[in-house]
Amino acid sequence: MIDYIVYKTHTGFTESYAKMLSKQTGIPAISSDEAKKSLKSSSNIIFMGWIRAGQIRGLKRFRKNQNLKCVCGVGMTAPDKSLDERLVEQNKLENHPFFYLQGGFDLDKLDGLYKIIMEAAVKAINKETDDDDKNNEALQTMENGCNYVSMDKLTPIIKWVNANK
Numbered sequence: 153m154i155d156y157i158v159y160k161t162h163t164g165f166t167e168s169y170a171k172m173l174s175k176q177t178g179i180p181a182i183s184s185d186e187a188k189k190s191l192k193s194s195s196n197i198i199f200m201g202w203i204r205a206g207q208i209r210g211l212k213r214f215r216k217n218q219n220l221k222c223v224c225g226v227g228m229t230a231p232d233k234s235l236d237e238r239l240v241e242q243n244k245l246e247n248h249p250f251f252y253l254q255g256g257f258d259l260d261k262l263d264g265l266y267k268i269i270m271e272a273a274v275k276a277i278n279k280e281t282d283d284d285d286k287n288n289e290a291l292q293t294m295e296n297g298c299n300y301v302s303m304d305k306l307t308p309i310i311k312w313v314n315a316n317k
């Protein structure tokens with residue numbers, strides 16, 4: 153029985169997924185800040201966090217303090233099996249059900265330092281990229297943003313929730 157969906161978001165994609173999952177399953181979704189204040193250590197949770205350099209943000213605290221039943225990582229990369237394996241290894245999730253969700257990217261919503269870092273990265277990639285290759289996908293994604301959030305991506309997680317009620 154899952155008591156809460158706890159999410160940590162930076163630009164809102166993870167929050168969108170958490171709220172969609174909450175609507176579909178009836179499990180309340182709360183932000184990690186809210187959870188830090190009010191969640192009991194006995195609570196069973198699904199944790200959803202945005203990915204920074206391969207790390208699922210906010211996971212450590214909830215792994216330690218709550219009954220962590222399932223983990224979702226939200227990044228901008230297209231899903232594939234080797235990415236899942238890498239994320240499981242990097243975040244030590246071998247003993248947890250893990251789901252990767254493709255979120256999106258929004259340069260304008262990034263906080264100060266992240267925005268500076270990512271703008272510098274875009275500039276550096278642009279400088280190193282030939283004019284012919286300027287419309288490569290990664291560069292376009294970072295410059296123009298993207299949003300891959302959709303309900304159908306939650307299907308495997310909803311199945312897992314229904315099987316673990």
Ligand SMILES: Cc1cc2nc3c(=O)[nH]c(=O)nc-3n(C[C@H](O)[C@H](O)[C@H](O)COP(=O)(O)O)c2cc1C
Binds near residue numbers: 164201226256266
């Ligand atoms: C500094 C930084 C590092 C990132 N590293 C990764 C990464 O390693 N893998 C990935 O798929 N996405 C990465 N992203 C993209 C975010 O995970 C993606 O935009 C995610 O959807 C953000 O979720 P949020 O809107 O809930 O914060 C990175 C973004 C930033 C700003």
